[in-house]
Amino acid sequence: MIPELGHFALILALAIALIGAIVPLWGSARGDVALMGIARTTAQVHFGLIALAFACLAYSFYSNDFSVENVAANSNSLLPAPYRLAATWGSHEGSLLLWVLMLSGWMFAVSVLSRSLPLELVARVLSVMSMISIGFLTFLIFTSNPFRRLIPAPLQGNDLNPLLQDPGMVVHPPMLYMGYVGFSVAFAFAIAALLGKRLDATWARWARPWTTAAWCFLTVGICLGSAWAYYVLGWGGWWFWDPVENASLMPWLVGTALIHSLAVTEKRAGFKSWTVLLAIVAFSMSLLGTFLVRSGVLTSVHAFATDPTRGTFVLVFLAIVIGASLALYAWRAPGIARGPGFALVSREAALLGNNLVFAIAMGAVALGTLYPLILDGLGLSKISVGAPYFNTVFFPLVMPALVMIGFGPALRWRDGSFADIARQHLPYALLAAFAAGVWTFAVHGGMVMALALFFAFWIIATTALHVVVPFMRMQRRSFIGRIRAQQPSFYGMHLAHLGIAVFIIGVTLVKNTETELDTKLSFGQSVMVGNYSFHFDSVTPFEGPNYSGLRGRVDVSKNGTPIVTLLPEQHTFTRSGQTMTDAAISAGVFRQIYVSMGEPIGDSAWSLRIYIKPFVSWIWGGALMMAMGGGLALLDRRYRQRLKARVVAPAVMRRKGKGMPTPSLAKS
């Protein structure tokens, strides 16, 4: 009964999305306030229905209803409840439903938080988002129905892929999808602006917080995915340039360019047509990512079931959505007025440089990811492009951006002075070079390490110059007063930039100074790795909820003082018979000690893999700082003021009497 309810809710949601796509758009073309006003209601009902469908599927998983094919294929009754919930989006069908849920959630948010926007714009934005929803709902209902029944029902289900049975995997997909789908808001704003021929700075002002929010989620999502690869795949790497990873990195790179170019469009009314294009491309990359993951055109670790029908559907949808929006862009963009000019040394120029760097970096990743497909399509040959290409190409490409981070925020709009910038920043560049040199020398690193560390220190030093120095110089103000002299977005920007420095330090130090040892240890035996001594105590069997496990005990000490006892585990899953290694990690700020168990050798010895990874936590710490920086930027006074304005809006409307648009929630 419950699955049928969910199925029915999905079908109703499709009907609502059809209304929400057509009626408000028609209303906006005819200037009909009543028709446009429908948009908010349909968006909210649409969200309610999809949330209901999602809850039904989650409940089917929770209650082990194996008469639902999707549940039987991806879950079983031994699976702990949090993983049964995660299994809801562990399959192709479920993850698509999550995609649509996120989309409808963003639509709901737009419908609620858009009080200060012209109704015409809201109608167009929600209509565009409804159209996207129509595509995905059709896909779900006709090719990937998550509620399909399996008669007769099996007594027990298959297991959820053991790789996905991990706390990180519970949170990673929702975060990633929030980011992916969040770019649909900026996309819809851009399309609405193109449709309404209102390509001034206003659409950028409205789209900006939404883009930043989506970017934050995407950053966290990618970060979680990388951390998961690090400790679950169990071989110590954190990024593998797998097509699916690249599929998430490409929208992130475009999104990063977009949030910077939106700043220029908003503040200086510049880069107008470029920003519109970026907004379209960012979301297109999200769709392309979905296609790459779901269609199986590229080989990847994310070996999801591939099905040509599904691939064809997504491709046709992709062609319609992206093709139509790029066609609209080609039609309308020539009419966009050029923005005001700027000098070669100016903040606009720096941000343009940033945009170029990120666009080119995205192009390089796209090329590497799609190259095998293109060569194959031309019938030339079949190749795979691996990590060496990306590692070689990526760092040099982003280097100019790393330089510009340092002085860009200090540049004036329109016309800056090169001499001023050079005089102001040169001491900091020297300081950074010195610090990088000393550190590299201390650990016997090479040129690349020195260069990377220089960029990190350059960013840290110039952040101090731009944040701490003015702060100290402020006169006659309390500490709080001094902090409040700047907007949250100022701190957000610098925090995100600092995050990049932290990230670089993590990547560089791990790459250059990690120690690794694969060894055979008998019980009671010890081994030295770096300054640490590892004493292999014992291995004891235990029973997990849906696996039988072996738990090793390794006492770690440094110079004779015990530091930590690590308990690496091996899980053999009852249902699938697959064995998974669960590494034990002692995470510190400056190093992680990582022990994983290999195979038993005889009765009393095991092969063990031991890593000492300096600064590896900084990789994800840096990424989280970037996301937090974005979050801070959303706390700006102007966004809060808009919230306040929204609260008083209904009262104002009532005073003005009839003839005003009456959106559905105005009464509350």
Added chain:
Amino acid sequence: MKLLRFAIPLGVFALLVVFLWRGLGRDPHEVPSPLLGKAAPAFALPALSKDDSVVSSDSMRGKVWLLNFWGSWCFACRDEHPTLMRLAAANEVPIVGIDWKDDPSAGKAWLANLGDPYLTTVKDASGVVAIDYGVYGAPETFLIDRQGVIRKKFIGAITDDEIRNELLPLVHQLNQ
């Protein structure tokens, strides 16, 4: 001219769709090998084990066997490994591993940690043998018959389905 400039993204995208469309109809795993039905290139390579003894392809003469190219750096090999372990446990066909362009210690650690499905493993650090076999990427697996002729090639991680439906029937047939 100005109008055309704004149509460039559309053009690029249209081209991309064409390739994606063609990609759909193709299986990235399917590569025709000119070596099918030809004699397998001979090799003599040092063993991955400690003693560094040399293993030659001649030692497999008279057997139906699998030659599997892998590397500890290869993502898909990690996917494939449990399948190879199951195949080895079934004892149907001996597997010789070639640790391709790999750091020997990483290769050894791989086998120590994940289990060793191979009869023997040799190291092809320079990738010369892989070139002889026309290997595009790891993993690739060749089925070689008693006379030393390549009978089948599997590109990418071999799956249980492929083993059940394609590999084992052919192995049984060749062993008769």
